[in-house]
Every structure is written in C-alpha cells, then in structure tokens.
Amino acid sequence: MNRTARLYALVEELRAVAPRSRTVAALAARFEVSTRTVQRDLQALMETGVPVRSAPGRGGGWSVDPEMTLPPIHFTSEEASALAVALATADASAPYAGAARAAAQKIAASMTGSASAAAQELATRIVTLPSPSDALVRTAVEHALSAKTVLQLTYTDAAGRESHRAVEPAGLLTADGRWYLIAWCRTRQAGRGFRLDRITAAAATTEQAHTHDLTELLRGSVAAGAVQPTTLASFTPRLEKPKSPLR
Structure with missing residues (x-):
C-alpha cells in the first residue's frame, strides 16, 4: 500500500471506530508499518486540515471527528483533473480562496500516475491575472x-x-x-x-x-x-x- 492510499485508509479506520480512538501501536499493526511511520502519517493529516486528534495517557489514542470528514469519493481522472485545476486557479481575491487552494492540494495528493501528470500539465497552461484584495x-x-x-x-x-x-x-x-x-x-x-x-x-x-x-x-x-x-x-x-x- 502506497502512502497516499494509507493516508486515506487511516482516516477511514478512525472514522469506523469514532468517537472511540485507536492507539498508534494498533494502527501500525493494522497497516503493517512501524509506529514511527504512523506518527508521521497522522502528523501529515493534521497539517492538511483533517480533524484527527490525539488524547494522551492511559486509554488514549488517535481519533477523528466523523462529522467533519467525508467518506471516499471516487472521481474519474478527468473529474479529478478538472477539480484540481479549477480550485488551484481560483481568484485569490474571491471568498474562501484559501480553502479552495487547500482542497486542490488534497485532490492533487490523491492522484497518482498519468492522472496526476495530466492535471499538473493542464494547470501549467492556465493563468490568472491577480486582482487587489484585502x-x-x-x-x-x-x-x-x-x-x-x-x-x-x-x-x-x-x-x-x-x-x-x-x-x-x-x-x-x-x-x-x-x-x-x-x-x-x-x-x-x-x-x-x-x-x-x-x-x-x-x-x-x-x-x-x-x-x-x-x-x-x-x-x-x-x-x-x-x-x-x-x-x-x-x-x-x-x-x-x-x-x-x-x-
């Protein structure tokens, strides 16, 4: 299982047991990787805005708020490319432009192989003229x-x-x-x-x-x-x- 697939699987594993938590050791055993790898993956999820959180101490572990996440959505390569490009090129002065760019990064991260290359190549051929914004x-x-x-x-x-x-x-x-x-x-x-x-x-x-x-x-x-x-x-x-x- 590559890292992108594992990140999605980690979120779904935590969603399945929410509001209960899973320990890093249990997650490492589930995905047959080291606890250090799981820690890095969970940190990466946090940095991209996924609402995973940890509770220290006895009985603690990692959990996710199921109401703040979406189940997997299966896009075709054309759909994923269109979304990634549209979001990435959103006018920086438009409302929620920052969230749009973050969403574009998540979509791009989920794409692999030819689909990812096609989206990136298409994005290089779309430009915007920035407008002043506060x-x-x-x-x-x-x-x-x-x-x-x-x-x-x-x-x-x-x-x-x-x-x-x-x-x-x-x-x-x-x-x-x-x-x-x-x-x-x-x-x-x-x-x-x-x-x-x-x-x-x-x-x-x-x-x-x-x-x-x-x-x-x-x-x-x-x-x-x-x-x-x-x-x-x-x-x-x-x-x-x-x-x-x-x-």
Whole structure:
C-alpha cells in the first residue's frame, strides 16, 4: 500500500471506530508499518486540515471527528483533473480562496500516475491575472458568514462616501467578475449589497446574527434574477426573513 492510499485508509479506520480512538501501536499493526511511520502519517493529516486528534495517557489514542470528514469519493481522472485545476486557479481575491487552494492540494495528493501528470500539465497552461484584495477583510467576511455572526465594516460607496455599518450577512453574490456581500444593514434597516473591494475594513464579532433569506433581500434589486449554481442549489435550505430592496 502506497502512502497516499494509507493516508486515506487511516482516516477511514478512525472514522469506523469514532468517537472511540485507536492507539498508534494498533494502527501500525493494522497497516503493517512501524509506529514511527504512523506518527508521521497522522502528523501529515493534521497539517492538511483533517480533524484527527490525539488524547494522551492511559486509554488514549488517535481519533477523528466523523462529522467533519467525508467518506471516499471516487472521481474519474478527468473529474479529478478538472477539480484540481479549477480550485488551484481560483481568484485569490474571491471568498474562501484559501480553502479552495487547500482542497486542490488534497485532490492533487490523491492522484497518482498519468492522472496526476495530466492535471499538473493542464494547470501549467492556465493563468490568472491577480486582482487587489484585502485578506483581512475577506477573512472577516468568511468568518461572519460561516459563524452567522454580526459583521462590523467600513464601506466606501461609488461616490466615495465612507460609512460604518453593522450588518447581518445573508450570502455572497458574484457578477461581472466582482463579489458582493449581501446583508441586512442595521444602520439602514434594509437589505444591502456591499462590493468586497469597497469594504476598507471589516471585523467579525461574536454576536449572533438573525437569519435573513437571501432571495428576499435581493427582491426588487438589479440582482433579483440571481440563481444558484445547479451543483449547489440542492444543498441550500430555504430560510426566512424580511423583504427589502438593495441599492
């Protein structure tokens, strides 16, 4: 068994017994390798973001959170190549670009032989023109969306006017190569769209935001006809909240 296959097998072994744990010695015996090799493999999994953790002492060992991992997904070489290239070339200024690049690395690591070579060769023939972005702003927006918390931001509109807002994020809109945060603005008491490249400062808070329906916030705006990508639509639940036009 090569290392890539063993790394996947290690995760599945830990998933199978979760929430219980396995000792390094037991894992080494299971995969017929040394305990040192297992330790290196577990450390590599941690470094790539797999939620494996160790508990010291008697009765301790290694475990994985089954709710934070996915079972094996079998891609064809063409599918794996397409995903790896698409994720690796994601616009660095786009939301969740860092997570996309990490996912691309995991997909690339799972590929071997001709499939891996084909993906790498294709990636060398795709280039992007970087656009200015504020990583701190993007990270704050990502956190507020994921944690469903209130976001404090400083925004400069098209006329150059600066304002400070407390907003409750509802989602993201992409149009004509630009990204917009769609949110309920507490200052205006209405739905608003904020271009990410015009947010000059942003800070996530620990205050829980109310739930707002993205479609309702877009209703009456120029983005009312926005649709979800078909690959994501079936996973997104319908939520509720007020109806208000965007500027």
